[in-house]
Amino acid sequence: MKREFTDILIIGAGPSGMVSAGYLQQHNVQLKVVEKQRFPRFSIGESLIPRCMDNFAEAGLLETIDKHGFQRKFGARFIKNELVGEFDFSQKFGEGWDWTWQVPRADFDNILAEEIASRGVDIAFETEVIAADFTKENPVITIQHKNGEQTEIEAKFVIDSSGFGRVLPRLLDLEKPSKLESHSSIFTHIEETDRPDGKEGELITFEVLETEVWFWYIPFSNGKASLGFVAPTAWFDQFDGDPKIAFNQMISKLNYYNGRFDNYEPEFIPRKIKHIAKSVKSLFGKNFALTGNSAEFLDPVFSSGVSFATESGLKAAKLALKELNGENVDWQTEYEDYMNEGIAVFSSYVRDWYNGDLQDIFFHKSPNPEFKSQICAVLAGYVWNKENPFVKKHKRIVGSVAKFINLENS
Ligand code: FAD
Structure with a gap:
């Protein structure tokens, strides 16, 4: 040879x-x-x-x-029913790109x-x-x-x-x-002909359907957008076997984005990745x-x-x-x-997202601005900066703050 x-x-x-x-x-x-x-x-x-x-x-x-x-x-937005948590990278703790x-x-x-x-x-x-x-x-x-x-x-x-x-x-x-739970995903692209003006185009938006089930909307500069769902692998079993029909059934469950994508044909048959x-x-x-x-x-x-x-x-x-x-x-x-x-820092945040603790913080009506900016730095990927307490104490800090918020609310 x-x-x-x-x-x-x-x-x-x-x-x-x-x-x-x-x-x-x-x-x-x-x-x-x-x-x-x-x-x-x-x-x-x-x-x-x-x-x-x-x-x-x-x-x-x-x-x-x-x-x-x-x-x-410039940032990320998380939506669950009427609750919205928005992160602007320019407000993040520490150095780094905005x-x-x-x-x-x-x-x-x-x-x-x-x-x-x-x-x-x-x-x-x-x-x-x-x-x-x-x-x-x-x-x-x-x-x-x-x-x-x-x-x-x-x-x-x-x-x-x-x-x-x-x-x-x-x-x-x-x-x-992997030590993480088995999640799967289904996604496609659409060509948007009437994307609303405003900053939605400059963010990723996550709509949370259930604590462990979420949808993404990622707009591109070429007028197209990426749509997808991530959920526990078993969640997808309730939908039709045809991926196009199944995707529409999932889209109809959305609240904030309900109806928004009804007039668009998927650019390709929605693709599924199992056990991510x-x-x-x-x-x-x-x-x-x-x-x-x-x-x-x-x-x-x-x-x-x-x-x-x-x-x-x-x-x-x-x-x-x-x-x-x-x-x-x-x-x-x-x-x-x-x-x-x-990897360990992000693993903690993935765990705390799916157990609901992070969502309690994201959707809190009056978020602590210091905590928010420190979490924002993690979302921006600056997970090696140990001056950030939300990096340094990643194993416990999200759970502790969520517990405090929940006590306050009870
Ligand atoms: P890839 O980009 O996959 O490149 C690997 C290349 O290796 C491929 O081109 C492949 O053809 C080639 N290859 C494979 N086998 C061989 C072989 N035998 N010989 C030669 N070449 C080979 N990441 C984000 O940052 N943002 C997101 O929004 C995001 N969303 C995601 C959503 C889902 C549902 C999933 C599953 C992942 C998502 N990711 C996201 C993760 C992202 O897709 C990957 O982390 C990223 O693409 C990894 O880049 P890579 O260069 O390691 O691999």
Whole structure:
């Protein structure tokens, strides 16, 4: 079999892989990216959070993205019946970006990949990783081209950014069940012909149907919008087997958005992803690191996916470069422990969202402005800032504040 050599092989050309590639290309590292699909391709995960702007900036991708006029996003709004909780990123605690974008991912991911390719990085599209051998001094990865031919790639280091493809977790038996409850999701796009004026276009809106069941509305700058539901997997069983009919049945349950989407045909048959949360036994091994969804995925509720994907992609790229340069890297502390710190904070917030505590705080009629700004920083993705008590004490603080609010109300 033909064999190629590269310093770093990146599996997957999603945002995680492209941030890794952007950083490494700036440091003149010999790179190859292997991507299973042909771009543009659909992907879910359209509402970004401000923390990922820092990562795109470090990878040299911010200006490219900015040129394309994606919808700017300044905050998030949560609605349950007549109750509304709104967060404006400019009011958040601490440093950091006050805005980000909402993006149709097919276009967004394609722009990132085109930019990286234009800088001379070899991206092999429609090429799939099918096997991996980590028993030799250097890893050897087998890829299959569209025409069925196979090639071996010997790399000094492999960054697995294969998203839900989860290439190395599957091939190296690293999969682990997530500790989070099993949720599923169904979603589609519509083309809105009469979007109301006003700031609704500059936010993500969540409408809560039941404590564990919620709907998203994500408007884009191209006049389209993303609509979706997330709920415990069993909740979806009550609806029709036909996804289009089922989606309409769910839409008819909405309160705030009731009737708003009745005249729109879905752009594609609503797609379903079951059992969303994913985990792994370890985020790294000898000569490889897992990033983005290939590493860990919690839940869509705080739109943290792309932020984690780019944070881990950037961190893994920096450490791989260090290792390539002959420096010692402690992957446990410098990578896994660092990433797990952020994952732990968001895990607490996911837990506290679905047990209702966070919703008690979000929908409180007279919210404490200091708490709100500290929670807002978490929603913006600044989950490593321990000066924020809502980061530092993430395990208990939301529950304690919710208890206090509920005592006050009783
Ligand atoms: P991806 O973007 O999935 O890229 C992985 C790439 O790897 C793909 O292009 C794939 O083709 C390629 N690949 C797979 N297998 C192979 C193989 N064998 N060989 C070569 N290439 C391969 N995140 C947000 O930030 N905001 C949101 O609003 C949001 N909403 C979500 C809603 C739902 C219902 C779900 C399920 C997720 C949501 N997410 C959201 C999460 C978001 O989708 C992901 O976190 C993000 O896309 C991960 O990026 P990535 O680069 O790791 O993976």
